[in-house]
Amino acid sequence: MRFLFKTSYAQELGLFRDNVQRHWYLALVAALLVLPRVVPDYVGDISLVFIYGLCGLALMVLAGYTGLVSLGHAAFLGIGAYAHVFFAQDLKLPWIVSVALACVITAAVGVLVGLPALRMTGVYLTIATLAFALIIQEVFARWDRVTGGLKGKPVDKPVLFGFSFASELAFYFLCLAVLAGALWLTANLLRAPTGRAWVAIRDSEIAAQSMGVNVAVYKTMAFAYSAALMGVAGALFAHKIGFLAPDIFSVLLSIQLLLMVVVGGLGSLHGALYGAVFVAILPVLISQARDAVPAWHGLDRFVKQPGLEPGLFGLILVLFILFEPLGIYGRWMKIKLYFAMFPLYKRATFKRQKAYMRSERLR
Amino acid sequence: MTLLEADNLAINFGGITALAGVSFEVRAGEVLTIIGPNGAGKTTIFNLVSRIYDPTRGRLVFGGEDITRVPPHEIARRGIARTFQNIELFEHATVLQNLLLGRHAHKRSRFVEELLFLPRVRALELEHRGAVEKVIDFLDLQPYRDSLIVNLPYGVRKVVEMGRALCTQPKLLLLDEPSSGLSVEETEEMAFWIQDIRTLLGITVLMVEHDMSLVSAVSDRVVALNYGLVIAAGTPRDVQAHPDVVKAYLGG
Numbered sequence: 001m002r003f004l005f006k007t008s009y010a011q012e013l014g015l016f017r018d019n020v021q022r023h024w025y026l027a028l029v030a031a032l033l034v035l036p037r038v039v040p041d042y043v044g045d046i047s048l049v050f051i052y053g054l055c056g057l058a059l060m061v062l063a064g065y066t067g068l069v070s071l072g073h074a075a076f077l078g079i080g081a082y083a084h085v086f087f088a089q090d091l092k093l094p095w096i097v098s099v100a101l102a103c104v105i106t107a108a109v110g111v112l113v114g115l116p117a118l119r120m121t122g123v124y125l126t127i128a129t130l131a132f133a134l135i136i137q138e139v140f141a142r143w144d145r146v147t148g149g150l151k152g153k154p155v156d157k158p159v160l161f162g163f164s165f166a167s168e169l170a171f172y173f174l175c176l177a178v179l180a181g182a183l184w185l186t187a188n189l190l191r192a193p194t195g196r197a198w199v200a201i202r203d204s205e206i207a208a209q210s211m212g213v214n215v216a217v218y219k220t221m222a223f224a225y226s227a228a229l230m231g232v233a234g235a236l237f238a239h240k241i242g243f244l245a246p247d248i249f250s251v252l253l254s255i256q257l258l259l260m261v262v263v264g265g266l267g268s269l270h271g272a273l274y275g276a277v278f279v280a281i282l283p284v285l286i287s288q289a290r291d292a293v294p295a296w297h298g299l300d301r302f303v304k305q306p307g308l309e310p311g312l313f314g315l316i317l318v319l320f321i322l323f324e325p326l327g328i329y330g331r332w333m334k335i336k337l338y339f340a341m342f343p344l345y346k347r348a349t350f351k352r353q354k355a356y357m358r359s360e361r362l363r
Numbered sequence: 364m365t366l367l368e369a370d371n372l373a374i375n376f377g378g379i380t381a382l383a384g385v386s387f388e389v390r391a392g393e394v395l396t397i398i399g400p401n402g403a404g405k406t407t408i409f410n411l412v413s414r415i416y417d418p419t420r421g422r423l424v425f426g427g428e429d430i431t432r433v434p435p436h437e438i439a440r441r442g443i444a445r446t447f448q449n450i451e452l453f454e455h456a457t458v459l460q461n462l463l464l465g466r467h468a469h470k471r472s473r474f475v476e477e478l479l480f481l482p483r484v485r486a487l488e489l490e491h492r493g494a495v496e497k498v499i500d501f502l503d504l505q506p507y508r509d510s511l512i513v514n515l516p517y518g519v520r521k522v523v524e525m526g527r528a529l530c531t532q533p534k535l536l537l538l539d540e541p542s543s544g545l546s547v548e549e550t551e552e553m554a555f556w557i558q559d560i561r562t563l564l565g566i567t568v569l570m571v572e573h574d575m576s577l578v579s580a581v582s583d584r585v586v587a588l589n590y591g592l593v594i595a596a597g598t599p600r601d602v603q604a605h606p607d608v609v610k611a612y613l614g615g
Contacts, residue, residue: 009492013485185478192477192484193463193470193491196456200464203453210413211531212439212468221474267455 050175056272058229064266066222067202072129075136078249080234103231110227114220140246152245265327274328366391372421383591399588405571439468442534465530466491538570
């Protein structure tokens with residue numbers, strides 16, 4: 001067991017707990033820098049994981065930290081993607097400017113969605129965001145002039161400051177840099193008063209309010225920030241898939257994004273990234289498992305029908321909520337504690353205490 | 364000097380009259396306790412003062428300013444902090460994070476500064492931390508600094524919640540049943556703390572309380588409510604002996 005000596009208040013303001021942790025992260029960065037050389041065939045897939053990570057980060061801020069569960073984040077991703085492609089290709093704006101504009105537009109839409117959301121909580125909010133996603137998907141399909149409608153829209157490779165990111169390797173590093181930047185900004189917010197206010201709203205709106213948190217402002221801010229991150233992710237996503245069509249930004253994608261944060265572990269930035277890896281690997285696992293199913297009573301034909309994936313996503317979501325509400329991150333913490341305490345691990349350490357009754361919870 | 368004045372406060376929920384015109388004043392530097400049977404409207408007064416409810420009628424004046432229409436998140440900035448009957452802490456956060464949120468009313472950093480975590484944000488955070496540590500020392504919360512609220516016993520949670528309210532550096536502290544759910548020893552400790560808050564920190568206290576030993580130990584004055592009306596006011600001894608108060612509790 002390692003002991004952490006806290007000797008100053010400033011120490012707890014750092015991004016990393018101690019030097020050991022800092023070195024682990026440096027090692028991780030180094031590993032990610034050499035990774036394309038080790039597995040050159042998977043560079044494209046890993047870039048997608050980074051983009052998913054960005055989405056996970058965005059939804060984690062909203063669902064994991066502020067407690068506002070959205071089933072409409074695919075729409076934000078789509079708005080970011082279409083806006084970026086429109087600005088970069090149709091209006092020929094520089095890449096950075098185009099991404100920034102896409103970011104601003106998604107943030108503005110985030111505010112618009114956030115405003116009615118102030119009056120709604122829990123499942124009602126989730127349903128409202130779902131409706132929003134459906135409307136936006138319809139807009140993508142009908143607004144031909146901008147989105148290319150149902151015919152779709154091809155996307156060029158990104159060019160930054162005259163340097164082309166057409167190669168998979170260059171795009172890998174672009175995604176990695178954006179993800180690292182977004183992680184840094186989000187971690188900064190979370191250790192500052194804004195992040196504390198978000199967590200406060202999640203845990204007790206009424207207490208947050210009486211401590212001086214303007215709940216409306218902070219909820220809207222969470223929506224805007226989350227949407228802005230989705231906008232950036234959308235721009236990268238557009239380049240990654242190379243072709244935009246309305247059916248890409250379906251409800252299924254929204255569910256997949258939510259699956260990411262729940263499976264990864266709500267309320268932790270690590271969780272968003274674990275979830276991204278999980279969601280990226282899942283389709284590969286499913287397709288491999290499909291081929292391995294035996295031809296028993298036509299079972300193999302049954303699992304090969306389309307529509308199995310959404311069902312499996314749902315099942316995984318339910319199983320995680322039931323058996324590991326803290327997600328992969330929670331499981332990881334338990335494993336770490338097990339080894340740190342070996343052989344004295346107590347199962348009950350993570351057992352939730354029965355919550356005290358809240359008979360008069362105000363809303 | 365009058366710090367808080369409630370003038371003819373009334374509120375209806377549909378057909379139910381929770382308060383039917385209550386007037387009282389809280390003088391600066393005193394401990395005033397509101398007592399009364401269940402449903403008398405005690406917590407409703409708190410919710411009116413912290414502006415969670417809008418009064419149907421009446422006025423609230425705090426420090427000479429009318430706060431009847433001030434938005435609820437402004438209340439902390441004006442110098443009123445509160446605790447809740449059923450503890451409203453941020454359960455999945457540590458004690459330290461809970462107390463730091465109590466500093467929200469003193470937030471001076473802007474969003475963009477926080478996004479980049481500029482040196483100014485760092486300096487302000489250290490300042491907040493310093494203020495929080497003073498409260499931690501005052502309430503002897505050092506052993507619990509990094510514990511999650513969900514893992515703490517009820518008695519400690521009560522103290523943490525009071526600490527969070529103190530972190531806002533209020534002029535007026537509203538305590539909603541500070542002794543409910545506490546053991547006899549913990550209640551005794553609570554009495555000391557309420558006295559210290561008044562004498563050492565100079566904070567005026569308005570509390571709702573059922574435990575008459577605690578009430579008579581710490582309060583300067585007591586207001587008794589029943590069915591949304593003030594039935595008696597004065598020193599703890601006088602109010603306890605008041606015939607209407609006896610009748611309200613024992614019936615008859």
